[in-house]
Amino acid sequence: MKLPESLDNLIEQFEKLPGIGPKSAARLTFHLLAKPDEEVEQFGRAVSDLKKKLKYCSICFNISESEPCEICSDSQRNQSIICVVEEPLDIISLAKTGYDGLYHVLGGAISPMNGIGPEHLNIESLISRIGKNGDKIEEVILATDPSLEGEASAMYVLQQINKLQEQQSKLKKIKITRIARGLPVGGDLEYADEMTLSRALEGRKEY
Amino acid sequence: MKLPESLDNLIEQFEKLPGIGPKSAARLTFHLLAKPDEEVEQFGRAVSDLKKKLKYCSICFNISESEPCEICSDSQRNQSIICVVEEPLDIISLAKTGYDGLYHVLGGAISPMNGIGPEHLNIESLISRIGKNGDKIEEVILATDPSLEGEASAMYVLQQINKLQEQQSKLKKIKITRIARGLPVGGDLEYADEMTLSRALEGRKEY
Incomplete structure (x- = not known):
């Protein structure tokens, strides 16, 4: 089964993290999917902002x-x-x-x-x-x-x-x-x- | 020690995910920190885009x-x-x-x-x-x-x-x-x- 691209995308990103395998990556992605838009957006922003202010x-x-x-x-x-x-x-x-x-x-x-x-x-x-x-x-x-x-x-x-x-x-x-x-x-x-x-x-x- | 806000922020977000405790959350955050800006940005975008196109x-x-x-x-x-x-x-x-x-x-x-x-x-x-x-x-x-x-x-x-x-x-x-x-x-x-x-x-x- 082909997953929607945005799902596949995030699963792939999670899999790159240490200690997170394909099953965990899917679980985390679907966990976020069930969360309100605002919470997911907050998470995304936290990731994107991570390196912006740091030196x-x-x-x-x-x-x-x-x-x-x-x-x-x-x-x-x-x-x-x-x-x-x-x-x-x-x-x-x-x-x-x-x-x-x-x-x-x-x-x-x-x-x-x-x-x-x-x-x-x-x-x-x-x-x-x-x-x-x-x-x-x-x-x-x-x-x-x-x-x-x-x-x-x-x-x-x-x-x-x-x-x-x-x-x-x-x-x-x-x-x-x-x-x-x-x-x-x-x-x-x-x-x-x-x-x-x-x-x-x-x-x-x-x- | 007070951590920079953007670090604290992402650690907190990771901690909300199932199966990720405070230590893992910190580890994942510092792992991302060591990655090139573009990769981190990609991850952030993948999270933010997750729910935008899905129904x-x-x-x-x-x-x-x-x-x-x-x-x-x-x-x-x-x-x-x-x-x-x-x-x-x-x-x-x-x-x-x-x-x-x-x-x-x-x-x-x-x-x-x-x-x-x-x-x-x-x-x-x-x-x-x-x-x-x-x-x-x-x-x-x-x-x-x-x-x-x-x-x-x-x-x-x-x-x-x-x-x-x-x-x-x-x-x-x-x-x-x-x-x-x-x-x-x-x-x-x-x-x-x-x-x-x-x-x-x-x-x-x-x-």
Whole structure:
């Protein structure tokens, strides 16, 4: 049976989302179909508007409506600590633990298999950020995923910071820590519950 | 942490969909965020356009871009058999079995708990449809869900068709059938509930 085009269209769009198969996609589409026009229109607008007002913060590369982002421009936050994460989504999880320092979003993880090298990530900007704020920064927490790629990225960032410290001998010694692997290895940071994540922050160890 | 409004907005919209919790909603939103503007715009448009071109077929109440729908206006189909279903989505599943008769969409199932009575469903229209096409229709398959509500709806439709046949004594005797309830193919007998197993035994067929 050929479905009406607009139905087929939306089912196809839903199928592109992660974790949504053909059956779920059809279910979601028919669910919307049964909703009032206004609700469906609201949803459509929310999708269309998503990227219109958003930009990446030039300091930490988090997603934001302002420049610099809310976190970077919040002087109440602890300016002496930077938490390095892979994705903006990770910040939401970490924010729930009560962490009140700054962030730096790498925009992914090093993954040679997918052709992603250090040069594709916001690592250079992190190093120069640390170099410029060397008097303020006391600790860098490496909170990349506890996966192969995440570990590799953490190691690479560690090396780069060490190199920076060798070059700028006047730089205050920065503590570099890695979140504890209380997180299930091979897991994904964004799925961790708040407690596990809090423990992981508490149990961080110096390299 | 306060999220940018447009992000919050879309997460909220995703959360309204069935089977999508707060974490999944955030994940889907950030997934879209990482996509090119054009792709996101396409998705938004697909949602917004969903209901603009669609209407309910005045004969079978399926969703369609034309009036009557593609199925009702397809003379190649077997016109002597009507399959009664709860939702338009059910038609997609049935179409895959190779069934080539007509359909009638009730638009739900009788559910007094949710305040849905027979008068809220497309049952009257089904009865008058059968009354008008009595010379053509040979069988009505009741394919509502094998749930409490679905069974109640099937029983009600059965009674109404019987009543119609009593009133219109000239009407050809119509066969009324109910889809078989039994073990799902590929299922495991030991996990089947008692009701299903009872139905499977009742419906047993000789080789």
